[in-house]
Amino acid sequence: MSFVYPGFLFALAAISIPIIIHLFNFRKFRKVYFSDIRFLKNVEMQTRSRNQLRHLLVLAARILAVVCLVLAFAQPFIPAPDSKGASPFTQATIYVDNSFSMNAEGTDGSLLSEAKAKALEVAEGYANGSNLRLLTNDFDPRHQRSLSLQEFKAELAGIDQSPTVRSMSEVASRARASDEKTKGHDIFLITDLQRSMADIGNVTPDTLTGLFVLPVKATSVSNVYVDSAWFSTPVRLPGQPDMLLARIRNTGERPVENLTVKLTVNGMQRAIGTVTLQGSSFENVELAFTNPERGIQLAEVSIEDYPIVYDNRYLLSYSVARSIRILHVRGEDAGSAVPKLFTGDSAFTFTSTDARTVDFSSFAKQDLIVAEGIRNPSTGLMQELARFGQRGGHVLLIPTSKAEKGVQNDLLLSIGAENFGEWDSVAVKVDRVNLQSTLMRNVFLQWGERIDLPSVAAHFRTVNIAKSGREPLLTLADGTSFLSRYALGKGSTYVLTSPLNDRSTNFHRHALFVPALYNMALNSAGGSVSAEVLGTDRPIPITAPTDRLENLTLVSLESSERFKPEPVVRGDGTSMLVHGQVRSDGHCLLLSGQDTLQPVSFNYDRAESILDYMSEAEFRETANNAGITRLGFVSEKTGNITNSIREMQEGKRLWRLFLILALVFLGIEILLIRLFR
Numbered sequence: 001m002s003f004v005y006p007g008f009l010f011a012l013a014a015i016s017i018p019i020i021i022h023l024f025n026f027r028k029f030r031k032v033y034f035s036d037i038r039f040l041k042n043v044e045m046q047t048r049s050r051n052q053l054r055h056l057l058v059l060a061a062r063i064l065a066v067v068c069l070v071l072a073f074a075q076p077f078i079p080a081p082d083s084k085g086a087s088p089f090t091q092a093t094i095y096v097d098n099s100f101s102m103n104a105e106g107t108d109g110s111l112l113s114e115a116k117a118k119a120l121e122v123a124e125g126y127a128n129g130s131n132l133r134l135l136t137n138d139f140d141p142r143h144q145r146s147l148s149l150q151e152f153k154a155e156l157a158g159i160d161q162s163p164t165v166r167s168m169s170e171v172a173s174r175a176r177a178s179d180e181k182t183k184g185h186d187i188f189l190i191t192d193l194q195r196s197m198a199d200i201g202n203v204t205p206d207t208l209t210g211l212f213v214l215p216v217k218a219t220s221v222s223n224v225y226v227d228s229a230w231f232s233t234p235v236r237l238p239g240q241p242d243m244l245l246a247r248i249r250n251t252g253e254r255p256v257e258n259l260t261v262k263l264t265v266n267g268m269q270r271a272i273g274t275v276t277l278q279g280s281s282f283e284n285v286e287l288a289f290t291n292p293e294r295g296i297q298l299a300e301v302s303i304e305d306y307p308i309v310y311d312n313r314y315l316l317s318y319s320v321a322r323s324i325r326i327l328h329v330r331g332e333d334a335g336s337a338v339p340k341l342f343t344g345d346s347a348f349t350f351t352s353t354d355a356r357t358v359d360f361s362s363f364a365k366q367d368l369i370v371a372e373g374i375r376n377p378s379t380g381l382m383q384e385l386a387r388f389g390q391r392g393g394h395v396l397l398i399p400t401s402k403a404e405k406g407v408q409n410d411l412l413l414s415i416g417a418e419n420f421g422e423w424d425s426v427a428v429k430v431d432r433v434n435l436q437s438t439l440m441r442n443v444f445l446q447w448g449e450r451i452d453l454p455s456v457a458a459h460f461r462t463v464n465i466a467k468s469g470r471e472p473l474l475t476l477a478d479g480t481s482f483l484s485r486y487a488l489g490k491g492s493t494y495v496l497t498s499p500l501n502d503r504s505t506n507f508h509r510h511a512l513f514v515p516a517l518y519n520m521a522l523n524s525a526g527g528s529v530s531a532e533v534l535g536t537d538r539p540i541p542i543t544a545p546t547d548r549l550e551n552l553t554l555v556s557l558e559s560s561e562r563f564k565p566e567p568v569v570r571g572d573g574t575s576m577l578v579h580g581q582v583r584s585d586g587h588c589l590l591l592s593g594q595d596t597l598q599p600v601s602f603n604y605d606r607a608e609s610i611l612d613y614m615s616e617a618e619f620r621e622t623a624n625n626a627g628i629t630r631l632g633f634v635s636e637k638t639g640n641i642t643n644s645i646r647e648m649q650e651g652k653r654l655w656r657l658f659l660i661l662a663l664v665f666l667g668i669e670i671l672l673i674r675l676f677r
Contacts, residue, residue, distance in 0.1 A: 001076050001654070008074035018062035022055060054672060061669040068662035071655075078652040091146075092126045093175040094119050095135040097191035098162045100310045101608040104192070104218035111216045115190040116156055118214050121641035122188050123152045135175055137164040144178050163310075163583060164535035165605045169202035176209065186210040188634075192218060193619060195612045200619060205627040212632040213619065214641070221611040222252025224259065225311035227282060228606075229301045231529065234438055235522040236320045237347070238294045244287045246301045246314065250277035251611050263287040264300045294322045296599045298557070298587045310585075311609045316531040317587055317599035321347075324525045327366045328352040329381070331374030333400035335500045337508035338370050341517055348521060360384040363393070368524040372398040373499065376407055382414035389415060390489030391574070392541070394524035396517075397495045399460060401504070416488040417495045418470060420460040424480075429455045430507075431477035439473055439485065439519045454507040456482060459498040473516075482507075483516070490541075494520055530601045534582060539568055539575035542590070543598050549574060551593050554600065558586040565590075 003009065096119050102112040123132050131146040134155050147155060168189065175187045185208065191197070193215050203211070227247040236242060244263060250256050256277045263271040270289035277283055291297065297320055302313040326342055328334075330352055342350040353359070355374045363369065363384055371377075371385065389395055395415050399408060401423060409419040430453040433440055454474075462481050464470075473494075474483040486493040500508040507513055528543055542549070554563040554576075565576035582588070585604050590597045614622075616633055623631050634644055 001078055003074045003076050005074050008070060011070040011073070012067060014070065015063045015066045018059055018066070022059045058669055058672045061665045061672060065662050065665035065669065068658045068665060072658040072662060073655075075653065075655045076658065077654055091131040091133070091185045092122070092188065093133040093135055093178070093185070094122050094152075094188045095171050095175065095190060096156070096159055097189075097197075098136045098138075098159050099165055099194075099197070099608045100161055100163065100308065100604060101192055101194055101611065102216075103161060103308055103310070104223075104611065105220065105307055106216055106218055111192055111218060112159075112161065114216045115214075116159065118190050118216070118641055119156055119188075120153065122190075122214070123149055123156075125642040125644075133175070133178060135171065137162040137166045139164075139166070139174055161310075163585070163604045164580070165197065165607045167197050167199045167202070169199050169204075172203045172211070176206070186212060188212045188214060190214045190216065192216050193614045194608065194610075195614050196607045196610060198614045198619065200623045200628065201626045203623075203626065203628060205629070207630060210630045210632065211623075211628060212634055214634045215616070217613070218611065220252075221613070222250075222254060223308050223311075223609055223611050224248065224250050224252070224256055224277065224303065224305040225308070225606065225609045226261075226301050226303060226314040227609075229299075229314050229316055229531070235525065236291055236297070236318055237522070238291055238320050241288065241290055244271070244289070244299070244301070246273075246285045246287060247282055248275050248277060248285055248303065249282040249609070250279065251609070253279040255279055259303055259305075261285045261287065262302050263289060264302070265289065265291075266298050291320050294320045296589075296596070298599060298601070308609070310604050311606060313585070314531070315585060315587060315601040315603055316529055317601040318529045319598065321367075321525045323347060323349045324368065324521050325349045325366045326351070326368045326370065326521055327362065329355050329358055329369060329371045329374070331355045331372060331377075331400060333373030333375065333402055333499060333501075334398075335372065335508065337500045337513070338372060338398075338517070341514065342521070355381065363388045364391075366393065368394045368396065368521050370396045370398065371411075372396075373400045374411070375400055375403045377411045382411050385411075386414045386416075386488070389491040389493055392490035392543075394491050394520065395488065395493045396520060397493065398500055399496065400499055401458070412495070415493045416469075416486045417484075417493050418486075419463040420497070421463045422461055423458065424461050425458040426478075427455065427457050428459075428476045428478050429453055430474050430482055432472075432475040433512075434471070434473050434475075437471060437473055437485070438523055439516060454482075454505060454510040454512060456498055456505045456507070458504045462497060474512075492523070528598065530599055532600060532602050533605050534585060534602050535580070535605050537577070539577055540565075540600060542567070542574040542576055549592070552576065552597075553591045554578065554582070554588050555591060556582070556586055556588050559584070563588075 096115050098112060102110065102115060104111050106114045108114050108117075126132060132149065132152045133146060134143045134152060136143070136159055143155065171189065172187060176185070187209060189212070191213070193213070225248070227249045229244055229246045232243040232245055246261055248259065248261060258274050258276060261273045261275060262269060271287035273285045273287055275283045275285050287301070296317065298317050300313055300315050305312055324347060326348055328338055328351065339350065339352055342348045355371070355377065358381065360380060366388070369385065369388060385395055397411070397415065397417065399420070405420065412419055433453070456476060459476070459480070459482065469487050470481070471485040472481055473485055476482050480497070482497055484495050486495065498504040498507065532540055549567040549569070552565055552567055554565050555561070563578060563581040565578050568575045568577060582602050585602050588600045588602065590600055616635070620631065620633070634641060
């Protein structure tokens with residue numbers, strides 16, 4: 001036990017006063033003579049013993065009353081664990097979790113309302129001589145300064161829900177960034193302890209900082225939400241059937257039957273589906289529709305579920321290509337099959353250019369580049385093809401048998417493909433077709449053993465590399481590759497091992513040639529679906545050429561707000577950073593001046609949608625394993641928190657107890673004097 005004012009203990013010398021009074025009785029006695037006291041002697045002895053006992057009890061009561069009164073003024077207290085005494089100048093950072101999961105209902109309204117009430121009580125517990133700081137998921141810079149109690153109340157009242165999700169380690173790190181090392185620092189975390197954010201194991205231990213958790217609990221953990229959505233095929237074409245898959249997830253234990261799922265595109269309902277979900281499960285819903293027109297498409301998948309509604313819709317946007325841009329870079333040995341296939345088709349914008357005079361700046365405007373029959377590719381061509389693939393473009397390489405082996409392998413290496421080995425002139429047929437690949441998936445309605453496949457009279461053998469990432473598309477009967485796909489940055493590289501001429505193969509005259517190259521072209525224009533997550537710092541890809549990155553503006557189609565993104569140009573392509581300017585979900589358009597470059601759709605982070613909470617025991621165990629010793633849990637209801645906070649900061653105060661005891665002993669003294677005669 002310690003004392004706030006130990007100097008008052010000198011007043012314990014006052015217990016000598018009642019002792020002196022009892023030792024020296026100044027009352028004067030009169031002598032009374034009786035004729036005979038033989039019969040009173042026994043009574044006198046009994047009365048004297050009774051009086052002595054009463055005086056001793058009164059003396060003890062007075063001494064104890066004085067002692068308790070002195071101790072009450074000295075203000076004794078039991079120090080808090082890991083505390084060296086009272087700290088009237090403690091710095092307190094109070095974190096209020098204002099993520100979307102705090103919209104759940106608690107016993108006294110929404111969890112956010114409960115959190116605000118608890119934060120106010122914590123602040124009142126530190127009102128005298130303390131530095132208060134407020135922290136939310138927004139990491140607002142104005143909250144980094146010290147606040148008075150009145151300023152804290154004003155800032156607390158203005159807290160609203162935030163789309164940003166912060167982990168506990170991020171919050172602790174942010175709070176310690178404003179730590180004043182000359183003072184103690186207590187961090188209070190008022191949160192629902194969602195498992196997705198409560199990474200207490202990643203918090204750096206600090207013996208100088210107290211970490212206190214004030215949990216708020218939801219009365220229900222049920223939530224149904226749209227987890228994600230994606231297309232079953234990579235290409236969007238006008239007037240063609242399409243399929244959107246939406247994943248609907250149920251976090252509650254009770255099943256949900258016949259939930260309606262709607263798909264709207266550009267504000268018009270295009271598909272509707274129903275789904276039945278068991279407890280703690282998910283289902284993928286197929287939404288079939290037809291893209292009606294070219295241009296930008298703004299899609300929304302929605303359901304109805306309460307009380308958490310922020311995740312009831314999922315937004316995505318994409319562009320239906322007006323035409324697919326194909327550049328044919330022809331060498332000395334290029335054939336005519338590729339130009340014949342794509343020329344005259346309104347779905348394609350086909351351009352052919354000589355490899356020796358190609359304009360590299362035009363690569364950024366293409367979807368697919370076909371490099372055919374080039375004997376001596378320049379270093380610049382190889383570098384630009386590699387850069388084109390890294391940024392998301394697609395390359396088809398058709399070799400020539402007349403190129404030098406080393407030069408041709410340099411070209412293959414630059415576009416991420418395997419090297420060519422020896423030229424093989426043994427006739428062989430295509431034996432296997434990869435029907436699971438996106439290139440061949442929908443080519444055959446029915447596969448039969450007697451299907452006629454292309455024949456090959458001569459081809460290059462490939463030097464197989466274990467980690468090349470090759471996807472075989474067409475394989476010859478001898479096990480070697482005829483057509484393969486390789487990943488190249490964000491794009492793809494397709495490599496044929498035979499030139500397209502009658503001396504080497506009949507592939508260019510075979511029925512399989514048209515769907516194979518047609519699907520290559522379609523796949524090259526299909527990777528522009530936008531479904532970004534708010535609150536993350538991930539760069540957003542820009543499909544526009546680098547010469548159109550000046551004066552970029554992001555315009556919200558719902559609120560008409562305008563934002564200034566930061567363009568980022570890297571080797572793997574162009575992108576932009578919004579730096580947290582966009583605060584709500586919705587569709588936006590990226591403009592360059594007055595020209596529209598692409599749509600961008602933003603969704604709230606689904607990490608808060610899974611209502612899975614950590615228990616106090618589990619949280620303590622994880623913290624203990626992480627080496628965090630100064631950890632406290634404040635589970636009191638609103639109305640009792642202030643006293644609990646003061647006890648944790650200053651220890652358990654006992655002056656009220658001793659004051660009550662002093663009054664009790666005075667009462668005992670009075671009773672002894674009046675009743676004990």
